[in-house]
Amino acid sequence: MTKESQKTNTMTAEETARQNSFIELAKTLTAQKSNTLGRPLTYCLTTFGCQMNEKQSEVVAGIMDEIGYHRQDNEEADVVIYNTCTVRENANLKVYGRLGHLHSLKDKNPDMKIILFGCMMQEPHVVEKIKKTYPFVNLVFGTHNIFKFAELFYDMQQSEQQIVDIWEGTDQIVEDLPTERNYTFKSGVNIMFGCNNFCSYCIVPYVRGRERSREPEAIVKEVKRLAADGVSEVMLLGQNVNSYGKTLENPVTFAQLLEMLEDIEGLKRIRFMTSHPKDLSDELIATMAKSKKICHHLHLPLQSGSSRILKVMNRRYDKEKYLDLVDRIRTAIPDISLTTDIIVGFPGETEEDFQETLDVVAKCGYDTAFTFLYSKRSDTPAAAMENQVPQDVAKERFNRLLALVQQEGRRRSSRFEGSVQEVLVEEESKEKGIFTGRTEYNLLVHFPGNESLLGKYVRVHLDECRGFYYLGTLEENE
Ligand code: 5AD
Numbered sequence: 122m123t124k125e126s127q128k129t130n131t132m133t134a135e136e137t138a139r140q141n142s143f144i145e146l147a148k149t150l151t152a153q154k155s156n157t158l159g160r161p162l163t164y165c166l167t168t169f170g171c172q173m174n175e176k177q178s179e180v181v182a183g184i185m186d187e188i189g190y191h192r193q194d195n196e197e198a199d200v201v202i203y204n205t206c207t208v209r210e211n212a213n214l215k216v217y218g219r220l221g222h223l224h225s226l227k228d229k230n231p232d233m234k235i236i237l238f239g240c241m242m243q244e245p246h247v248v249e250k251i252k253k254t255y256p257f258v259n260l261v262f263g264t265h266n267i268f269k270f271a272e273l274f275y276d277m278q279q280s281e282q283q284i285v286d287i288w289e290g291t292d293q294i295v296e297d298l299p300t301e302r303n304y305t306f307k308s309g310v311n312i313m314f315g316c317n318n319f320c321s322y323c324i325v326p327y328v329r330g331r332e333r334s335r336e337p338e339a340i341v342k343e344v345k346r347l348a349a350d351g352v353s354e355v356m357l358l359g360q361n362v363n364s365y366g367k368t369l370e371n372p373v374t375f376a377q378l379l380e381m382l383e384d385i386e387g388l389k390r391i392r393f394m395t396s397h398p399k400d401l402s403d404e405l406i407a408t409m410a411k412s413k414k415i416c417h418h419l420h421l422p423l424q425s426g427s428s429r430i431l432k433v434m435n436r437r438y439d440k441e442k443y444l445d446l447v448d449r450i451r452t453a454i455p456d457i458s459l460t461t462d463i464i465v466g467f468p469g470e471t472e473e474d475f476q477e478t479l480d481v482v483a484k485c486g487y488d489t490a491f492t493f494l495y496s497k498r499s500d501t502p503a504a505a506m507e508n509q510v511p512q513d514v515a516k517e518r519f520n521r522l523l524a525l526v527q528q529e530g531r532r533r534s535s536r537f538e539g540s541v542q543e544v545l546v547e548e549e550s551k552e553k554g555i556f557t558g559r560t561e562y563n564l565l566v567h568f569p570g571n572e573s574l575l576g577k578y579v580r581v582h583l584d585e586c587r588g589f590y591y592l593g594t595l596e597e598n599e
């Protein structure tokens with residue numbers, strides 16, 4: 122271990138100990154309040170946005186549980202927490218809409234506390250608006266100081282004032298905080314934070330800061346601990362996992378990290394997201410092809426099929442490079458399932474540009490494509506571009522793209538119809554007695570089953586493809 126990383130680890134350990142002492146203090150206050158009220162205290166936590174947010178919410182939930190609060194789904198709780206997203210405007214609008222409702226709940230229970238954190242809070246104009254229009258919010262913090270949640274919560278317990286603590290950035294990565302995992306058998310694992318790519322439409326680099334990778338040893342330790350705890354599937358998380366490790370004092374490639382995880386006992390499936398096409402190496406393709414654990418699924422955001430638009434988006438690949446990459450991946454891993462993200466209506470997008478996008482979709486055979494209407498994000502370069510596409514034009518293109526994506530997705534994912542696939546059983550669906558599992562290819566399968574199957578791998582016959590999911594039946598001998 123280098124001196125630098127020793128120093129970072131010690132800092133981290135000190136900070137974890139400090140936060141644990143705030144958990145103890147907050148716990149005492151909570152117990153006193155609960156005694157006075159003669160009932161347990163409750164919290165409701167809602168996560169908007171991506172899997173990174175889901176993962177960070179698990180830390181906040183872990184700390185709330187330690188402090189002594191009981192989680193519930195209903196917002197008539199003692200503490201209501203939103204982990205916010207700002208990648209598109211509608212994510213922000215949802216939060217504002219729900220704050221109105223929370224205000225009326227707080228009128229009924231003035232003791233109720235409201236906490237907002239995450240990406241949206243890193244935008245100065247949002248914080249200004251909350252201070253001015255929503256003074257009843259008790260605590261606001263961002264993405265860089267989530268590790269301080271216990272300390273901020275303890276401060277909030279003793280304060281009548283709105284507390285706002287937003288950091289502009291951090292190079293700290295605090296390890297070993299309490300975590301309440303959403304599932305016992307699968308887990309997200311952060312391998313890096315932030316993004317350095319500055320795609321011209323994207324707000325993420327501004328709200329999540331510069332790219333920082335966790336030390337590989339810390340990741341291996343976490344995954345080993347998870348596996349020992351019964352987790353058999355991990356999802357490695359980062360905005361651009363293909364550039365993992367480049368900024369470490371002792372650089373490591375993403376493929377090397379995957380190899381370190383390959384032999385961990387008890388671990389059966391490794392997934393990761395998101396892959397930036399510009400950084401996807403042949404080394405990674407080869408590692409995926411030979412691995413026994415890495416799932417044959419790649420999420421490879423296209424964003425646009427037009428080389429001209431890709432340039433203005435600052436994606437640093439063009440249509441030909443992308444198609445060539447898909448070709449190389451499919452040659453090395455013929456059964457791979459590909460999924461993607463596409464933006465429609467980026468400034469200056471013409472019908473010809475849009476046709477290029479349709480062309481790539483027709484050529485690539487995506488199992489699923491997530492399609493988004495371009496959303497103007499403040500202070501990004503694209504927001505200042507003059508040739509914004511009118512909403513009705515963008516919407517009409519969006520509908521055409523969606524129709525193609527659905528048609529292609531159905532065609533592509535039906536390739537497994539009639540086969541038997543290994544499925545990790547994740548949950549009971551809304552319909553009682555029908556369980557939902559996921560194949561290695563990330564396809565959902567619904568089939569009749571029972572609770573004892575949860576978290577297990579079973580073999581399921583895929584009877585019928587219904588577009589993005591299958592209806593199946595358990596194999597006899599399960
Ligand atoms: N408008 C629309 N979609 C966006 N995305 C990111 N920023 C924007 C934006 N301003 C999409 C991209 C990305 C996904 C997570 O969100 O497709 O891959």
Ligand code: SF4
Nearest residue numbers: 316318319320323325
């Ligand atoms: Fe945003 Fe591009 Fe970074 Fe993805 S790679 S988070 S789209 S800036």
